[in-house]
Amino acid sequence: MPNGKFVYLKTFGCQMNVHDSEKMLSILAEHNYRPTEDIHRADIILLNTCSVRAKPEQKVYSALGRLERLKEKNHHLIIGVGGCVAQQEGERLLDRIGYLDLVFGTHNLHRLPDLIRDVQASRRPMCAVEFYDEVRSLDISPIPLDGEKVKSYVTIIQGCENFCSFCIVPYVRGREKSRPSENILGEIKALSKRGIREVTLLGQNVNSYGKDLSGGFTFPQLLAHINEIQGIWRIRFTTSHPKDISEELIMAFGKLEKVCKHIHLPFQSGSDRVLERMNRGYTRKQYMEKAEQLRKVCPEIGITADVMVGFPGEGEREFHDTLDLIQRVQFDNLFSFKYSPRKGTRAAHLLDQIGESTKSHRLQVLQELQKGITLKRNQALEGRYEEILVEGLSKWGEEEITGRTSSNKVVNLNGNPDLIGQLVKVRIEEGYANSLRGKII
Numbered sequence: 302m303p304n305g306k307f308v309y310l311k312t313f314g315c316q317m318n319v320h321d322s323e324k325m326l327s328i329l330a331e332h333n334y335r336p337t338e339d340i341h342r343a344d345i346i347l348l349n350t351c352s353v354r355a356k357p358e359q360k361v362y363s364a365l366g367r368l369e370r371l372k373e374k375n376h377h378l379i380i381g382v383g384g385c386v387a388q389q390e391g392e393r394l395l396d397r398i399g400y401l402d403l404v405f406g407t408h409n410l411h412r413l414p415d416l417i418r419d420v421q422a423s424r425r426p427m428c429a430v431e432f433y434d435e436v437r438s439l440d441i442s443p444i445p446l447d448g449e450k451v452k453s454y455v456t457i458i459q460g461c462e463n464f465c466s467f468c469i470v471p472y473v474r475g476r477e478k479s480r481p482s483e484n485i486l487g488e489i490k491a492l493s494k495r496g497i498r499e500v501t502l503l504g505q506n507v508n509s510y511g512k513d514l515s516g517g518f519t520f521p522q523l524l525a526h527i528n529e530i531q532g533i534w535r536i537r538f539t540t541s542h543p544k545d546i547s548e549e550l551i552m553a554f555g556k557l558e559k560v561c562k563h564i565h566l567p568f569q570s571g572s573d574r575v576l577e578r579m580n581r582g583y584t585r586k587q588y589m590e591k592a593e594q595l596r597k598v599c600p601e602i603g604i605t606a607d608v609m610v611g612f613p614g615e616g617e618r619e620f621h622d623t624l625d626l627i628q629r630v631q632f633d634n635l636f637s638f639k640y641s642p643r644k645g646t647r648a649a650h651l652l653d654q655i656g657e658s659t660k661s662h663r664l665q666v667l668q669e670l671q672k673g674i675t676l677k678r679n680q681a682l683e684g685r686y687e688e689i690l691v692e693g694l695s696k697w698g699e700e701e702i703t704g705r706t707s708s709n710k711v712v713n714l715n716g717n718p719d720l721i722g723q724l725v726k727v728r729i730e731e732g733y734a735n736s737l738r739g740k741i742i
Contacts (some may be wrong), residue, residue, distance in 0.1 A: 309337055309346045310349065311349070311364065312349045313348070315353070320454040320456060321383075327442075328410065328411070345380075345381065348364055348383070351385050354641050358386055380400065382394055382404050383407075384406075388408075388472075389645075391404060408431060408436055408438065435478075439456055440488075451691075451722040453497045455489060455503065457485055458509060459504065459505065461474060462476060462477050463544075463582070464580060465579050466648040469645060472645055478513065485502075486530070490530055497533070500533060500536055501538065507538050521549040524550075524553050524560060533559060534724060535559055544582035551591070554602060561709065562602045563603040564595060564603075565607075569612075571625060572615070572620075574619060575622075609638055610637070611659065611663060614653040628674075633675065676734050678732075679732030679733060683730065687707075687729055688726055689706055689712045689727055690722075690725075691722065691723055692704050694718060701713060702714060706737075710736070714740060714741060
C-alpha cells in the first residue's frame with residue numbers, strides 16, 4: 302500500500318471491545334489504512350473505550366490528555382473516541398476536549414470510514430452515537446491482521462436488558478440484539494477454513510441469545526450446531542447471567558464434546574440483601590445450586606466469576622457472606638473490583654455509599670482468600686494429564702510455548718513453535734498462582 306495511511310488503536314475493557322477493535326481495523330484496512338504500534342507515525346488515533354467502572358474510564362481521559370501535544374505538532378492528525386465512554390458522553394466529550402475530532406458509539410462501527418472522511422473534508426468534529434434497530438456492526442467479520450491465529454471471537458448478541466442497578470452496559474450497548482444463527486454459523490465455517498480452531502462466542506448475556514428472534518435457536522441449540530462444524534475443535538463463551546442459565550445449557554457441558562469445560566458466571570455478591578439491591582434476580586442459594594449442578598454434570602469444569610466489594614449498604618455481615626460463598630464454591634479464579642458509581646445508574650443515587658478505605662481493605666482480604674484457593678486448585682492438577690491447544694510463544698523464554706486447558710488454565714511448557722495450533726497432551730508438573738507448568742508426553 303504505497304499510498305496507505307496509518308491508524309493507531311488502543312483498546313480498553315472487555316473481550317467485546319477487543320473484538321470491536323478488530324472490526325475497526327478490518328474496516329479501515331479496506332480503505333487503505335494500516336495498523337501501527339508507533340503512535341507518532343499515525344494519521345489517525347482511535348481509543349476504543351470502557352465505562353463499566355471508574356478506573357478504565359479515568360485511563361481514557363489520561364490517554365486523551367497525552368494526545369494534545371501530538372495534535373499541536375500535526376494539525377492533520379485525527380483523534381477519535383469510540384466504545385462505551387463515547388456512547389455515554391457523546392457531544393459532551395467534544396465540548397470537554399477541544400482537540401478531539403470524532404466520537405462514535407457502539408452501534409456506529411460500520412460508519413467509521415465515512416465519519417473519518419467527513420472530518421477530513423469539513424475539518425469539523427463529528428459525533429455519531431445513535432442506536433439502530435439493526436446493528437450492522439454485528440455482522441462485520443474481521444480479517445486477521447496480525448498473522449496466523451488459532452482462536453477467534455465471534456459476537457452472537459449485543460446489548461443487555463437486565464438493568465442491574467450498578468451497571469451502565471444497557472445504556473451504552475442498547476437493547477439485546479441477536480445475530481441470525483445462519484450468519485453466525487457462516488462466519489464460524491469461514492473461520493475454520495482459515496485455520497481457526499477455537500471460537501469464543503461473545504455477548505453481554507449469551508443466555509439471552511435468540512429470545513428476540515422469531516423461530517430462531519436457543520443458545521444451547523446454537524452451541525449444538527457449532528459443535529458440528531468441521532475444523533472447530535473448541536467452543537468457549539462469555540458471559541452467562543446466573544439468573545437464566547438453563548438446565549439445557551448446563552447439560553451441554555456433558556453432551557457437547559467441543560464445549561470447553563469452563564464457565565464464567567459472575568455472582569457479584571454473596572449477600573441476598575445486596576443481590577436484591579443490585580437487581581441481580583437470584584439468591585446466593587440459587588447461585589450455589591447452579592455451581593453444584595455444573596460440577597455434577599462436568600466434574601472437571603473450571604468456574605470463574607466477577608465479584609465486587611463496597612456496594613452501597615454492604616456491611617461487615619454482607620461482606621462475610623461474600624467470603625463465605627467464595628469458600629463454598631471454590632472458584633478457579635475471580636475478577637474482583639471495588640464498586641464505583643456509574644452516572645445514570647440507580648445505585649449511584651443510593652445514600653449509603655461505602656468509603657474508599659473500607660472498599661480497598663475488603664478487596665485486599667477477598668483477593669488474598671481467592672489467591673490461596675486458586676493456588677490450591679492449580680496444585681491439585683499436578684501429575685494430571687491434560688490436553689491443551691497451543692496458542693503461541695510463551696513469555697517464559699526461548700523454546701517456550703503456551704496454551705490452555707479445556708478448563709481455561711494457562712499452561713507453559715518447553716516445545717517447538719511448530720506445535721502452535723495443535724492439540725497436545727501434557728503432564729502437569731507444577732501449579733502456580735496464575736498458571737501451570739507442563740511437559741509434553
